[in-house]
Amino acid sequence: MGFSKGVFLILYLFLFFFNHSFSSLGLSSKELSEIPINFLKFAKKSEVFDWMVGIRRKLHENPELGYEEFETSKLIREELDKMGISYKYPVAVTGVIGSIGSGKPPFVAIRADMDALPIQEKVEWDHKSKNPGKMHACGHDAHVAMLLGAAKILQENHKLIKGTVLLVFQPAEEGGGGAKKMIDAGALENVEAIFGLHVASHVPLAEVESRSGPLLAGSGFFESVISGKGGHAAIPQHSIDPILAASNVIVSLQHLVSREADPLDSQVVTVAKFQGGGAFNVIPDYVTIGGTFRAFSKESLIQLKQRIEEVIMGQAAVQRCNATVNFFSNEKPLFPPSVNDKDLHKLFQKVAGNMFGSDGVKDMQPLMGSEDFAFYQEVIPGYFFFLGMKDETMKQNPLPHSPYFRLSEDGLPYGAAMHASLVVRYLLEYQMEIPVVTVDSHDEL
Numbered sequence: 001m002g003f004s005k006g007v008f009l010i011l012y013l014f015l016f017f018f019n020h021s022f023s024s025l026g027l028s029s030k031e032l033s034e035i036p037i038n039f040l041k042f043a044k045k046s047e048v049f050d051w052m053v054g055i056r057r058k059l060h061e062n063p064e065l066g067y068e069e070f071e072t073s074k075l076i077r078e079e080l081d082k083m084g085i086s087y088k089y090p091v092a093v094t095g096v097i098g099s100i101g102s103g104k105p106p107f108v109a110i111r112a113d114m115d116a117l118p119i120q121e122k123v124e125w126d127h128k129s130k131n132p133g134k135m136h137a138c139g140h141d142a143h144v145a146m147l148l149g150a151a152k153i154l155q156e157n158h159k160l161i162k163g164t165v166l167l168v169f170q171p172a173e174e175g176g177g178g179a180k181k182m183i184d185a186g187a188l189e190n191v192e193a194i195f196g197l198h199v200a201s202h203v204p205l206a207e208v209e210s211r212s213g214p215l216l217a218g219s220g221f222f223e224s225v226i227s228g229k230g231g232h233a234a235i236p237q238h239s240i241d242p243i244l245a246a247s248n249v250i251v252s253l254q255h256l257v258s259r260e261a262d263p264l265d266s267q268v269v270t271v272a273k274f275q276g277g278g279a280f281n282v283i284p285d286y287v288t289i290g291g292t293f294r295a296f297s298k299e300s301l302i303q304l305k306q307r308i309e310e311v312i313m314g315q316a317a318v319q320r321c322n323a324t325v326n327f328f329s330n331e332k333p334l335f336p337p338s339v340n341d342k343d344l345h346k347l348f349q350k351v352a353g354n355m356f357g358s359d360g361v362k363d364m365q366p367l368m369g370s371e372d373f374a375f376y377q378e379v380i381p382g383y384f385f386f387l388g389m390k391d392e393t394m395k396q397n398p399l400p401h402s403p404y405f406r407l408s409e410d411g412l413p414y415g416a417a418m419h420a421s422l423v424v425r426y427l428l429e430y431q432m433e434i435p436v437v438t439v440d441s442h443d444e445l
């Protein structure tokens with residue numbers, strides 16, 4: 001097999017240099033740079049734009065919470081059916097994974113989350129939420145509309161897809177760890193890279209923001225019941241006061257970040273819940289406290305988790321109380337930090353630069369917020385960015401999770417075109433080395 005080995009080696013070297021010194025698959029760099037512009041033009045066409053707006057509004061009127069996104073998922077499948085795009089369903093309860101392209105490797109994925117929040121919408125407009133106490137206050141309605149928009153662009157330009165694009169519609173981003181369930185269900189099998197975006201109501205239209213490396217913090221939640229012995233508030237010597245014990249616990253927890261963490265490694269511990277007692281003259285039996293902790297590395301996060309438990313148990317014992325600590329490992333798994341791959345960052349800068357010009361591509365500081373997109377990034381290279389959808393008609397733009405949250409629907413074409421451009425360019429600019437290496441190694445083994 002010496003002959004074919006030599007041929008493959010020459011072929012490999014030729015393609016390697018061809019790929020690196022010229023552009024990919026015969027497309028000039030000018031042609032590559034026009035892809036995002038053409039996709040955006042297509043997404044801005046009135047029939048495509050109106051269709052996306054329609055989907056977004058329908059979802060906004062009918063928000064569903066994590067793992068209950070049945071109507072949302074149905075709407076997605078109906079739209080995929082209309083476009084003739086095949087999909088897997090159900091994945092992780094309500095999730096859908098569409099597939100466009102050759103059906104063969106390389107596989108690259110784009111993701112949207114589908115869930116709403118338990119918030120009563122306070123924005124008065126024609127498409128206000130019809131589900132009491134539920135609202136798309138994080139823009140996941142727009143995420144779904146933009147991923148379907150990307151599907152339309154990709155279907156229209158399927159000849160440009162050198163491999164397979166997976167459209168990942170996942171449930172339960174808001175604390176439910178839907179991404180983790182999708183991965184457990186095999187969503188990332190053979191997938192090389194994944195992209196995701198989030199609407200940003202404070203960033204102007206035609207602008208995107210992100211960074212290479214750590215972007216969003218990892219997070220966990222905890223709840224603790226501190227039990228003492230209730231009794232008359234005027235005879236404390238006959239009681240064990242859990243309110244005082246819990247107060248000391250909370251103060252001690254604040255020392256984890258101020259005294260134990262590296263000041264250059266940003267971390268947060270917040271006690272956001274403190275419940276106990278009721279009467280002015282009764283020491284209660286127990287107090288419940290709870291909160292969240294955040295860090296930019298998995299090590300720091302695990303360290304915080306361990307120390308939170310130790311401090312609660314130890315400090316409660318100092319006051320003669322017992323304590324239990326719950327980290328909700330099943331319902332609310334520890335979210336890893338969201339870390340952007342540096343090569344994908346370069347691709348993002350090129351693609352977004354083509355679409356928005358360099359002024360529209362901003363570098364941002366990391367945020368202490370969390371995203372369950374980080375679960376994908378723990379497994380394969382991933383890239384997450386923020387898309388400007390600021391509503392310029394408003395004096396102030398409430399942030400996500402506000403009952404007044406709003407965004408400009410004019411941003412939808414940008415998100416759809418970014419999704420589609422990133423995956424098409426990824427496959428065009430990264431795929432050539434893979435099949436050749438595969439042929440070579442098959443020959444040898």
Ligand SMILES: *[C@@H]1O[C@H](CO)[C@@H](O)[C@H](O)[C@H]1NC(C)=O
Nearest residue numbers: 227228229240320321322323
């Ligand atoms: C703590 O737990 C121990 C062992 O179960 C028990 O004997 C004690 O009464 C508890 N103390 C309080 C204050 O609940």
Ligand SMILES: [Zn+2]
Nearest residue numbers: 138174400401
């Ligand atoms: Zn959210």
Ligand SMILES: [Zn+2]
Nearest residue numbers: 138139140198
């Ligand atoms: Zn969100």
